[in-house]
Amino acid sequence: MEYKIIDLVFPILVHFLALQLTGILGIGDAAFQTMLAAVITMPLFFWLYRKDQNLWRKEKRKITWIQWIIVIVAAAGLNILFSALMSFLVSDYGITSESQDALLSSRMLFQILGMGIAVPVTEELIFRGLVYRKLERYVSVK
Numbered sequence: 631m632e633y634k635i636i637d638l639v640f641p642i643l644v645h646f647l648a649l650q651l652t653g654i655l656g657i658g659d660a661a662f663q664t665m666l667a668a669v670i671t672m673p674l675f676f677w678l679y680r681k682d683q684n685l686w687r688k689e690k691r692k693i694t695w696i697q698w699i700i701v702i703v704a705a706a707g708l709n710i711l712f713s714a715l716m717s718f719l720v721s722d723y724g725i726t727s728e729s730q731d732a733l734l735s736s737r738m739l740f741q742i743l744g745m746g747i748a749v750p751v752t753e754e755l756i757f758r759g760l761v762y763r764k765l766e767r768y769v770s771v772k
Contacts, residue, residue, distance in 0.1 A: 638764050641678065641756045645671050661736030665744025668752035675755040682763060 648667035657663060733745065 638761055638768075641675055641760045644674065645752065645756055659736045659740070660732035661734075661740040661744050664733070665740055665748050668744065668748040672748065672752045672755065675752060675760065679755055679759040682760065 645667065648671045649664065652663040652667045652670075657666065734741070736744075
């Protein structure tokens, strides 16, 4: 089965649109809206993941310790690079602290259920379960 770019982008777009819809409707605060978007989209992403898992059987690969070191160093380096870039680009606007303030000023229940459970599960389904697995098929990692 051949995949197209929409197969990669579709889950991200659906989640983005769900976030925008909850924001437009103005239901609750930022944490509740984020949790609601995750809870609404989670069944769809789980269904897509199970469907995709049945279509493609993943073969087992061994990763060497050198590959682990390279990945860890690259991830740490990219984290530092992107953090510095974000600090440089948005330092005057205060976007990061405003977003954090909006999420952390929510009720504790929404922070725990939404930010601690629903959002991470949904993001794992989107990025590791759907997007990453499809990228693996496009790009040979062997």
